[in-house]
Amino acid sequence: MLQVANLAQGVGFAAYLVVDSFTGVLLSTVLVSVGRTAFWGSFGATVAVISRPGERGLWFGFLGALRNVGFALGGLVSGLAISIGTETAYAAIVVANAVSYALAYLLLRAVPNTVVHSTYDAGERREGWGVVLRDRRYGLLVLTQAAFSMSMMALNFAMPIYATETLGLPGWVAGALFTINTVMVGCGQGLLVRSLTGRVRNRVLLVANLAFAASYVVLLGATRASVVAATLLVLGGVAIYSPGEMLGGPVLADTGASSPDLV
Numbered sequence: 001m002l003q004v005a006n007l008a009q010g011v012g013f014a015a016y017l018v019v020d021s022f023t024g025v026l027l028s029t030v031l032v033s034v035g036r037t038a039f040w041g042s043f044g045a046t047v048a049v050i051s052r053p054g055e056r057g058l059w060f061g062f063l064g065a066l067r068n069v070g071f072a073l074g075g076l077v078s079g080l081a082i083s084i085g086t087e088t089a090y091a092a093i094v095v096a097n098a099v100s101y102a103l104a105y106l107l108l109r110a111v112p113n114t115v116v117h118s119t120y121d122a123g124e125r126r127e128g129w130g131v132v133l134r135d136r137r138y139g140l141l142v143l144t145q146a147a148f149s150m151s152m153m154a155l156n157f158a159m160p161i162y163a164t165e166t167l168g169l170p171g172w173v174a175g176a177l178f179t180i181n182t183v184m185v186g187c188g189q190g191l192l193v194r195s196l197t198g199r200v201r202n203r204v205l206l207v208a209n210l211a212f213a214a215s216y217v218v219l220l221g222a223t224r225a226s227v228v229a230a231t232l233l234v235l236g237g238v239a240i241y242s243p244g245e246m247l248g249g250p251v252l253a254d255t256g257a258s259s260p261d262l263v
Helices: 002-013 022-050 054-082 089-108 131-133 136-166 172-197 201-224 229-256
Strands: none
Touching: 002 022, 002 089, 022 054, 054 089, 054 172, 054 229, 131 136, 136 172, 136 201, 136 229, 172 229, 201 229
16 A cells, blocks of 8 residues: 555646646546555554554654654745746756655565454454544544644644744744754654653643643633744744644554454
């Protein structure tokens, strides 16, 4: 699934170079989106089954940090392309994306082809939506994951618009938000995850959500501040927000991958 996901995204980006109509762009975007969805649907399970016992949380933390480093580098390169503003610069970004997915596909060819087997006997398995809906602990996990995902989306969509449109701050502040977040996660997540060994997961998630909530309160306080004070509050809010991402991401990924079918 990971190989198919990377091929789909690579083909989708390559198609951007040749399509010249709304329908073509739409179909290419759908292909890229399907590939991205397939990637995240199979990424966690793959990491879970190929990790050594006791190291799964560390790997999720490391991969999360590495991903944020990629976000930072990609943001810098994309910003450079936008600054140049030529068709060639934009095309170069598209080509670089297509090549990166092709490279990821080739690297994944070397990953062991591990098949997930169930540890339950066929006679013990209970199936159907009723079983899922009655599982309160699983429902709580889904709600926690949904709340975490909403907070993760806030950095990408809500905070930049809030800073530039609602507060009227300079455009560079939006870029600084991502820089602070990616640097903190890229440099600190691995160390933070290692320090969590032996901690109770629900307590770690509680601290993560408290960090998110505290950051929102700080951001809200910027609405009645001067431009300088609002800038400092927004940047400080992201600095408070980032530990929530560092704490919650690896724990939820590891928890979701800890079902009996993956152990």
